[in-house]
Amino acid sequence: MKIFYGVLLCTLISATSYSQEKEKTKKDSIKQKTVKLDEVIVTGKLKKDPVFSASSNNYAKKIVQPKNVADLFNNINGFSVIKRGNYAIDPSFRGAQYEQLNIQYDGGTKAMHACPNRMDPVTTHIIPEEVSKIEIIKGPYTVRYGATxxxxxxxxxxxxxxxxxxFHGKVSAGYESNGNSLVxxxxxxxxxxxxxxxxxxGYRDFGDYKDGFGTTIPSSFKSSDYGIKLGYNFTKNQRLKxxxxxxxxxxxxxxALxxxxxxxNSSILSVDYKIENIGEVVKSISAKAYHSYVDHLMTNDNRPSFMMMEAASGVExxxxxxxxxxxxxPAKDVNLFSGIDVMNITRDGERTRLVKVMNGNVLTNPVTFNDKVWQDSYITDLGFFTEAKYNLNKNTILTAGIRYDNVTSDIxxxxxxxxxMYDLEKRTEHTFSGTVSVKKELSNNYILEAAxxxxxxxxxxxxxxxxHFNVGQDPxxxxxxxxxxxxxxxxxxxGIKGIEELKNGFNSFQFETSVYYSFFENYIVGIVDPTxxxxxxxxxxxxxVKVFQNLDEAYKTGFEAMTQVxxxxxxxxxxEFSYVYTKNNDLDESLPLTPPFTTKFTVGFEKEKLWANAQYNLVSKQDNISExxxxxxxxxxxxxxxxxxxxPLKNVTLGLAVLNVFDKGYNSHLNFSFTNQAxxxxxxxxxxGRNFSAFLQYKF
Known part of the structure; x- marks a missing residue:
C-alpha cells in the first residue's frame, strides 16, 4: 500500500508540473469552469459509454417520496433486493448479489461491511436522498473499475x-405513514x-412497519449522516476533490437475523484528482484514493435467546x-485507458457469549466464551488493466479490454x-479477466450491441x-x-435499442431489449458436510454444518425488455419485463437467490412543474428454487x-405517494426468514402494506 500511494503522489506531482508547463504555452480562449472528474461511468454519449450500460432516473429532479435503500433499486428493470429487515438491504441484479456485484460510489469509492450477517451493506453508508442517479453496467463488460x-x-x-x-442550498423533510417514519x-x-x-x-427515523396482513414487523432504525465535499481547480484543466x-x-x-x-458507525474519505488536455497522445490522467472504516456492534439483548445466552459481537x-x-x-481512431487499482480489506472482531443454560441445565454461575469472528483476516487485490475503444467506422465501435489481478489473503x-482443518498460510492468486464488445449505430435511431x-x-x-457462524438464509x-x-x-x-418518431398524437416509441447467457466456473456455494x-x-x-465449496457446472440465462410510448x-x-433462469447441475436445482419473472406497467404524465405516474407490479410465482x-x-x-x-412555487418541490395501494400481504422471494424472533x-x-408518504424540498 505504501508503494501504491508513493506512485500516486509522484504521478500527481509530475502531472501537475507538466500541466503548468503546458498552460504557459497553450493558447485557449475557451472558458472552462471545472474539470469533469471520473465520478460517472455513463455519460450519455454513444462513443464513450460502456456497452450494455444504463442510468436510472434523476432522483434529485423528480422527488416524490422519502428514500429508503430499497427504493433506489426497486424501480430499475432487472433489479431485486435481498431484505433482512428495513435496513440491511442488498441489491440483486440478474441473480447476482453481494461481491458478485461491483458496488461503488462516484466511480470507485468503496466501503465494505463489518458484520458477517451483512447488517451493514455498502448501501447503508450513504444518505439515499444524496444519490442523484444509479449507473449500471450489466455484466463484466469493462475492466476499468475493479474486478467485476x-x-x-x-x-x-x-x-x-x-x-x-x-451560495446555494436546500432543506427537505419527508414522512411515511407506515411506521411513522421521518427523514x-x-x-x-x-x-x-x-x-x-x-x-x-441528514437524519432518518424509521419505525416498525405493518405488512398487508396487519402484522407489525420489527424493523425500526435511526441513522444520522453528514458529509463535506471540497473541490479546487488548480488550472483550467486540473482539479482536486x-x-x-x-x-x-x-x-x-x-x-431476519x-x-x-x-x-x-462508518467513515469514508476519498480524494480525486484529474488533469485533462495534456497533449496529442496523452489526453488525461486521473487518480483516486479512498479509506473507509466501519465499527459495528450487534447484540441479542431483546431476543428470545437472551434468556439462555447473552451475546455481543463487536466487529470492524x-x-x-x-x-x-x-x-x-496512439492513433486517431484508437482510444486507450490504462491503469492500476488496488483494494485492501481487513476485518477483525470477536463475539462474547455469556452462557446461562447448558445442555438444558440452568447454570448457577454463567460461563463466558469469546469467539473470533473474522480471525484478523485481510484480502488485497492489486489490478492492472488496459481497455481500448477502436472506431471501425463512423457507426461502429469495437471495445476490448484485459485485466490481471494479484490477490493475496491471509488469516x-x-x-x-x-x-x-486447513494448512493455513499466506495465499496468492493470479486471475485474468477480459471483454470484447461491438456497438453499432444501425441508423440515427437504433443501436445494436453484442458483448x-x-x-x-x-x-x-x-x-x-x-x-461456525450462521451467515445464510438457513439455520x-x-x-x-x-x-x-x-x-x-x-x-x-x-441487444438492441431505439426510438421511432410517430404521428397522429403519438410522439415516439422507445424500446430496449437484450438476451444473455452465462456459464460459470468454480461457482461458490455452501455444501453440507456430514463429517x-x-x-x-x-x-x-x-x-x-455447511462448508463453502466450488461447483463444476452452473449457468444462468435470461432477458430484459422495455417498451415506452x-x-x-x-x-x-x-x-418492463425481466426474467432470469439459473441451474446448479451439480445439485440439480436452481442457484440461490434467483428472482422470479417480473413485469411492470407504468402510465405517466410529465411536465416541467408537474408529474405523476401509476405503476402496476406483477411478480410471478417462483418454484425454481435452491432447497x-x-x-x-x-x-x-x-x-x-x-x-x-x-x-407549486419556484424553489419548492412537493411529492406525494401511495405505495401498495390495495394493502397486499406478500413477501419477496429474496427476503430472508424471521430468525430468533418472538x-x-x-x-x-x-x-x-399500504403506505402513504409525503416529501417537501426547498432550494435556495
Whole structure:
C-alpha cells in the first residue's frame, strides 16, 4: 500500500508540473469552469459509454417520496433486493448479489461491511436522498473499475451546479405513514471559479412497519449522516476533490437475523484528482484514493435467546484503495485507458457469549466464551488493466479490454479448530479477466450491441474465513474454505435499442431489449458436510454444518425488455419485463437467490412543474428454487403504486405517494426468514402494506 500511494503522489506531482508547463504555452480562449472528474461511468454519449450500460432516473429532479435503500433499486428493470429487515438491504441484479456485484460510489469509492450477517451493506453508508442517479453496467463488460463478476453499480452523488456561482442550498423533510417514519436533509454549498464546498447533514427515523396482513414487523432504525465535499481547480484543466462523510446507525432491528445492531458507525474519505488536455497522445490522467472504516456492534439483548445466552459481537472493517488511470490516443481512431487499482480489506472482531443454560441445565454461575469472528483476516487485490475503444467506422465501435489481478489473503489469528482443518498460510492468486464488445449505430435511431465478458471474482472473506457462524438464509453454521478457486463468469449478451418518431398524437416509441447467457466456473456455494457437527448449541437441528465449496457446472440465462410510448406531448405508457433462469447441475436445482419473472406497467404524465405516474407490479410465482440453500417456493403477487410530484412555487418541490395501494400481504422471494424472533416462525419476512408518504424540498 505504501508503494501504491508513493506512485500516486509522484504521478500527481509530475502531472501537475507538466500541466503548468503546458498552460504557459497553450493558447485557449475557451472558458472552462471545472474539470469533469471520473465520478460517472455513463455519460450519455454513444462513443464513450460502456456497452450494455444504463442510468436510472434523476432522483434529485423528480422527488416524490422519502428514500429508503430499497427504493433506489426497486424501480430499475432487472433489479431485486435481498431484505433482512428495513435496513440491511442488498441489491440483486440478474441473480447476482453481494461481491458478485461491483458496488461503488462516484466511480470507485468503496466501503465494505463489518458484520458477517451483512447488517451493514455498502448501501447503508450513504444518505439515499444524496444519490442523484444509479449507473449500471450489466455484466463484466469493462475492466476499468475493479474486478467485476456480474456487473457494476455506481451510486452517483449530487454535485454542485458549476454554472451558478455563490451560495446555494436546500432543506427537505419527508414522512411515511407506515411506521411513522421521518427523514430530514439540509445542504449548503458555495461555488466560485477556483473552489467549491458542499456540506450536508441528514437524519432518518424509521419505525416498525405493518405488512398487508396487519402484522407489525420489527424493523425500526435511526441513522444520522453528514458529509463535506471540497473541490479546487488548480488550472483550467486540473482539479482536486476531497470527499468526507460519516454515517451513524442506531437501534437497528433486523427481523431476519439472529441479533440486532446497537450501533454502526462508518467513515469514508476519498480524494480525486484529474488533469485533462495534456497533449496529442496523452489526453488525461486521473487518480483516486479512498479509506473507509466501519465499527459495528450487534447484540441479542431483546431476543428470545437472551434468556439462555447473552451475546455481543463487536466487529470492524477497514477498506483502503485507489486507482491511477491514463487516457491516451496512439492513433486517431484508437482510444486507450490504462491503469492500476488496488483494494485492501481487513476485518477483525470477536463475539462474547455469556452462557446461562447448558445442555438444558440452568447454570448457577454463567460461563463466558469469546469467539473470533473474522480471525484478523485481510484480502488485497492489486489490478492492472488496459481497455481500448477502436472506431471501425463512423457507426461502429469495437471495445476490448484485459485485466490481471494479484490477490493475496491471509488469516493472522485463527481459532484452533479452524487451524486444525486447513494448512493455513499466506495465499496468492493470479486471475485474468477480459471483454470484447461491438456497438453499432444501425441508423440515427437504433443501436445494436453484442458483448462477451469473462468476469472473475475471488472468494470473499466470509467464504474464506468464517468459522461456525450462521451467515445464510438457513439455520446452518457455515465454515469458510481458504483454498477456494476464484469464480468465473463467461457472459454473452446481445441487444438492441431505439426510438421511432410517430404521428397522429403519438410522439415516439422507445424500446430496449437484450438476451444473455452465462456459464460459470468454480461457482461458490455452501455444501453440507456430514463429517462435521455444529460447534455452538450442538444439540440443535441441523446438527451438521455447511462448508463453502466450488461447483463444476452452473449457468444462468435470461432477458430484459422495455417498451415506452410517448403520446399527447406529456403522457407515456411504459412496460418492463425481466426474467432470469439459473441451474446448479451439480445439485440439480436452481442457484440461490434467483428472482422470479417480473413485469411492470407504468402510465405517466410529465411536465416541467408537474408529474405523476401509476405503476402496476406483477411478480410471478417462483418454484425454481435452491432447497439446499433453505429456499421455499414463493407465491406471485400484484401491487399498485401511485406517485405525484410538482413545483407549486419556484424553489419548492412537493411529492406525494401511495405505495401498495390495495394493502397486499406478500413477501419477496429474496427476503430472508424471521430468525430468533418472538411470535414469528421461520418464514420469509413480509413486505410493508399500504403506505402513504409525503416529501417537501426547498432550494435556495
Amino acid at each position: 463478476f456480474g456487473g457494476i453499480i455506481n451510486l452517483v452523488t449530487q454535485k454542485p451546479d458549476y454554472e451558478d456561482y455563490g 430530514n436533509l439540509a445542504e449548503l454549498q458555495y461555488i466560485n471559479e477556483k473552489f467549491d464546498i458542499v456540506a450536508n447533514v 476531497i470527499d468526507w462523510r460519516q454515517s451513524f446507525g442506531r437501534d437497528v432491528l433486523h427481523a 439472529p441479533m440486532d445492531t446497537e450501533y454502526d 472493517a477497514t477498506t483502503i484503495g485507489g486507482k491511477i488511470e491514463m487516457n491516451w490516443k 493472522q489469528d485463527p481459532e484452533a479448530d479452524f487451524a486444525a 462477451y465478458g469473462r468476469g472473475v471474482r475471488t472468494a470473499n472473506m466470509i467464504e474464506r474465513f468464517i468459522n 446452518y453454521e457455515y465454515i469458510g474454505n481458504p483454498n477456494l478457486n476464484a469464480e468465473v463468469n463467461n457472459q454473452f449478451e446481445i 462435521i457437527t455444529r460447534k455452538f448449541n450442538p444439540t440443535a437441528s441441523p446438527t451438521n 410517448n403520446f399527447l406531448d406529456f403522457y407515456n405508457f411504459k412496460s 439446499s440453500y433453505g429456499e421455499t417456493s414463493t407465491s406471485g403477487y400484484q401491487t399498485l403504486d401511485l406517485r405525484f410530484g410538482g413545483k 411470535n414469528f416462525g421461520r418464514t420469509p419476512v413480509t413486505e410493508p
